[in-house]
Amino acid sequence: MKSLKDKYCIVGVGETEYSRNSGRTTRAMAVEAIRKAMVDAGLGPGDVDGMMSYQSGDSTPANWVASDLGLRLNFYMDVFGGGSSTEALVGLAMGAIETGMCNTVALFRSMNGYTEFRIGGTGARAAQPVRSLDLAQVPFGMRSAGQAFALTFMRHMYEYGTTSEQVAHVRVAHSKHASQNPKATQRERVTVQDVVGSRWIVKPLHLLDCCLETDNATCVIVTGAERARDMKARPVHILGVAGRVNKPRTDFHWAHGPITRVAGYYAKDIVFGQAGITPEDVDVTGSYDAFTFTTMLQLEEYGFCQKGEGGQYVSSGIIELGGTRPNNTSGGHLCEGYTHGMSMVIENVRQLRGTVDDYCPGAAKGEHTYDYAPGRCRQVKDAEITMNLGWAMPPTGSALIMRRG
Amino acid sequence: MPEPVQYRGMALLIPDNDSEWKEHFAHARQHRLMLRACNACGLLRYPPTHACPWCMELGWTWKEVSGRGTIYSYETVVHAIQPGFKDATPYVVVLVELDEQRGQPTPDEALRIIGNLLKADGSTFEDAKSVAIGKRVRVVFHDLAPHMALPQFALSDEAPTGRVWQLPE
DSSP: OOOOTTSEEEEEEEEOOOBSOOOSOHHHHHHHHHHHHHHHHTOOGGGOOEEEEEESSSSOOHHHHHHHTTOOOSEEEEEEOBTBHHHHHHHHHHHHHHHTSOSEEEEEEEEETTTTSOTTSOTHHHHSOBOGGGGGTGGGTOOSHHHHHHHHHHHHHHHHOOOHHHHHHHHHHHHHHHTTOTTOSOOSOOOHHHHHHSOEEEETEEGGGBOOOOEEEEEEEEEEHHHHTTSSSOOEEEEEEEEEEEOSOGGGGGGBSOTTOOTHHHHHHHHHHHHTOOGGGOSEEEEOOSBHHHHHHHHHHTTSSOTTOHHHHHTTTTTSTTSSSOBOTTOHHHHTOOOTTHHHHHHHHHHHHTOOOSSOTTGGGTOOOOOOSTTSOOOOTTOOEEEEEEEEETTEEEEEEEEEO | OOOOEEETTEEEOOOTTOTTTHHHHHHHHTTOOEEEEETTTOOEESSOOSSOTTTOOOOEEEEEOOOEEEEEEEEEESSOSSGGGGGGOSEEEEEEEESTTTTOSSTTBOOEEEEEEEOTTSSSBOOGGGOOBTOEEEEEEEEEETTEEEEEEEEOSSOOOSOOBOOOO
């Protein structure tokens, strides 16, 4: 299998505040996130010459944002997409650099996901006319992501005996992680009973099985490994990437079962094949938590446990800080804030640098206590390899494996 | 271009050039559930697209199916997102596996269609408590306009196929 293993790095990461009231444009937020990532990498205005973003008509194009920062670009592209775009764009950035089109690419996602374009589907989204393929679902009261995915989740419970209580552990774990994260919007730890006792949204999803809606911008910067050596931050090497891999019949994936199978079934051989590692080698996962169930479905599909045993895996303690393979140590989309996935890549970059921004006074210098009591540390000791599992929907996903430099 | 069909606060748009959906919903208005069958390999498909997903043949013919099937999965919407569904909660969305072409062309493939679980009148939502995977259903049609009806599903009196399962609460 063709691989660019170790030839590219993520050298800078940045984000704005996670809030429900940004009070400004996606353009303003994108500028701040990109500038922070450039400062993080030690890059000046002449040093970034490529830019990519993803959006769904709810953001600002890359060439406007670049101009604000005085960046003259040799390459830019804005793609249509939400979750699973980050990992795919990392791969495309590597490709753009590999061809010689540019040298260093900033990737961003900027969204007023609470105050402008509600990701949950209310407001402007609910008022859109229904046409084309949407006619197969939306007239039946099936418009939001939760409504679109719940049939998959329900069938998993039927086929494998997965319980609400097992899956609730994903929220429990991520709330524990968020309690160590000053940026997180939901820092209170919750119990399994809190999750299954919260009100129903769309069965089998309770309120606390669902992620947040957030105003935020995020950025990661990709460049070649040789350039990365000269930069300020410890480089993080890219071992493998799979971008927007699909099941058959993505237009109507219900037709091609089992519907409990998700895109990772096809993505795992691509990404593990490039990286030359197995799930056992991964220290930290970032399995996209649009819902508690999405984290579970992907972890089992990528082989962190047997297919169908995801409920046992996520309720075993493995995915919590202090467990053998913590997931979404920032609190993720369930508890930190919703970013369409880029924040989970940022978190894993910081884990690999050893400089996670928790409550440890020396965190920026890599000094951590590894005390996982509330309000303390969230650094995983000696994290060497991380894996992000990006989710768009059951039949579409991406993956990214990174190692510390 | 026909006027959008107003239904539960939504504007359903089926322009004259909608070569996927226009005839499908017009057939539904005649209370017939019609799917496209490939002219080369004969396999039925849904949604009504312009190439056979198994052999890439472009030619197709409308074929009527029985509208009988089994609930393959479901969800119960308690918190409606669309304002026009607020008064219907809790309502059930079902994924129905039709009797025709089950397990073809590969064991995990089937004709599966999304609808609401309605009462036999074709417009009132069924009691959400009566839904279960494995229960038998039949198609009913909810007339919305002279050129359009929504295919929906109602519980049938046939014996269930396989295990009957409902989310434990």
